[in-house]
Amino acid sequence: MKKFRLIGFLVLLFVAVISTTVFAKQKLVWANPDTLEWQATYHAIADAYMAKNPDVVIEIQNVPQGGYVEKILTSIAAGVAPDVFTYYFALDQAEDGFLEDLTPYMERDGFNPHEMWFPSARARAEYQGRYYSVPRDAVYLTFVYNEEIFDNAGVPYPTGDWTTEEMRDILRQIVDYENNIFGLAGTNKEHTLQSHPFGYSLGASLVDETGRQVQGYLDSPETIEAIRFILELEEEGLLVPQFFMDQAGSSASRLFVTGQVAVGLIEWNTQRYYDSSLRWTPVLPPVKEGVEPKVYGHSVQYYMWSGSKNKELAWDFMKFISGPEAGLIAAEMGHWPPPNPDVWEEIGWDTERLRAVQWELAQEGPAIPP
Template sequence: MKRRMKRTAGVVFSAALLMGGVTACGSASTNSSNSGTSGGNSTSSGNGQKVTITFDMWGPVPQKYNFIKAFEKKYPNIHVALTEIPQTNYSQKINAEVASGTAPDVMLLWENQIQQFAKDGAVVNLDTYIKNDPSLQPSNFIPAFQQLAQQSGGTYGLPWVWATHLLYYNKTMFKKAGVPYPTANWTWQDYQNAAKKLTIVKNGKTVQWGSAPIGFPGVWYSLAGSAGDQIVKNGKLSIGQGAIKAMQWQNTLVNQLHVEPQPSTGNGSVDLFQAGKAAMEMNGSWMISTYDSITNFKWDVAPLPYDTTPFDGLHTAFFTINSKSSHKTADWDFIKFMMSPQGQKLLEEGQNNVSAEVSLANKTWYQNAGTNGPTNWAVFNQIAKYAKLGYVLLPAGLTTDGTNQFNAVLLGQKTPQQALQQIQQQASQVSGG
């Protein structure tokens, strides 16, 4: 992975993980150490004794960008005992550890965990730690994370880096067809017009699609948000007419204009964009590190097209401190290092994701392009201004079911109205939805 966590972590970043209930606070490791409770520059091993803190994250962790090794070099008296958990059951494992009292000192929590963990007292409010550090003040984070802190009544976790959804496009195909490249102002109609011009049919068979199927489920919620839906309101799923419009638009592309194939119902679907068989695709930003291996055409990225207003979703994970940890000062030293320029540089270089810290967002550490693309790295700064932590705050089982309903419309199995009704019924039955 060049992130190369990104090749698989994209799906896990949000919708693929279920959020379990948290019923008890976990206890940290029992390694002896002083237990600091304030931030600043204090060390966690003033007596010279080696301190071990425990840390869980999804794995495997790329050794090329070993941020733990870098941290231990700077803090030689603190050892980080890392547990790598398979991505597919990461959320469930963390929930179980907290409930059983075996949770690590520092946890990376998904978006749909952090607010519940904060509510249940499982993680520490970090405001007392960050109050004297200007670089970690809420005002230095992009708007979406400022909003989360306000909603949560404090800062309970710091975002390591963030990902989003992008429009990928084949520059070679666009140039050959004489179609202008996508811009940040592209609407659904612009996308549709381009897709018609870029679709090629020979002898009754489509040999080049103007648009590939939606590459990542979260794109659906970004489309609905761009058509006016709030997506999340008071902790519950809030979709309506915007989702109807998104389904109708996609249905037009798939079943009326035939510029986009139906979504695959199997596990062996071909990535049409990467295969050079589709001119455009809406997918996660983590695919940059997959597409950097493309050699047979030039490509680039742009913000998602929108209906009435630009809208996109963010994906991240949060560094948090277990409220039962015995090593809170050492825990904070680790988190503070990860949020420092050195730590953020390691994360960006390893993952092609962007720092959520405004003061670091203009760095070029994440810009690891392939031979043929991308070049439009400004897309991340554009999206950061309006992107939100939307559907990722909801239980993933709910949003995954919603995606199945959206696709059922494209497969001719339901009307948009029927799909929406099913999603809303499911949401009313799911806690948090």
């Protein structure tokens, strides 16, 4: 009888130890608004971190982009927000108090953003000398052209110093609606000026450096002329028409890889270009004559909720997801380019045909928009 009691005691002790081990794990909630396709990269990064930290569980919350910000802000107000979340807030959003100031953590750990990230990625993380986020990526938008379409039309390939008028003349020679050959993708009057390198190449400027002053910028002669130029391209049928976007999808990459678009836009999802059988070449955006060329760069950021109950763990996780190991995972999976120059060099992106163009842009310092 005593023997059975001893065995029973040992079994209970074993169960208790296992239960304690399981329940002792720390949980961190990580939210993002990205597509289902991109969740594989988020999970791969989380798995890599958990492999290094077996006492941690990363719960990934994927919220549809349409209601993402509202859900994040509502959860903050309710005191149940994710510990870490993905977005790209305006820099002065830091004044609202719900974003953790990461500067003390960086200073304590000897963490140097200048050594870790590209200038444009840092610029989106820093506000008034303090860091309120860490970058997920560093994106430098460029144009791309379909060599076969140019060859069939007998039109020379564009060069990095082409002008906007030269681009218009090229598109006039190439566009052929009867044979379903279309002109420029990724450009339209709705968003080109605010989230596109072409708007800046035309001399447009929506706001001042603070992001608050609109008068004198949005209504400037240069911006009005830029809008007029885009409308003229649309009226001439030189932009990809709406009926084709309805068929193929609205993203520039989806449109370009159909093989029916002459000039496209290299955006986040570059894998579609590499997976296609097209002969394509990246090129800098054309610049209006008399306008100083500007670097267009963008960086989605990771933020820590200031109300998180796991701030030290959240900071450790943020160092990882914005660092070289996570950056290498993202690069290999092809969903977003990492913010780490060391990773680009390690995998040869500084000399690769597409990334080399973006690498040169990245060396020029902080890009616009900030």
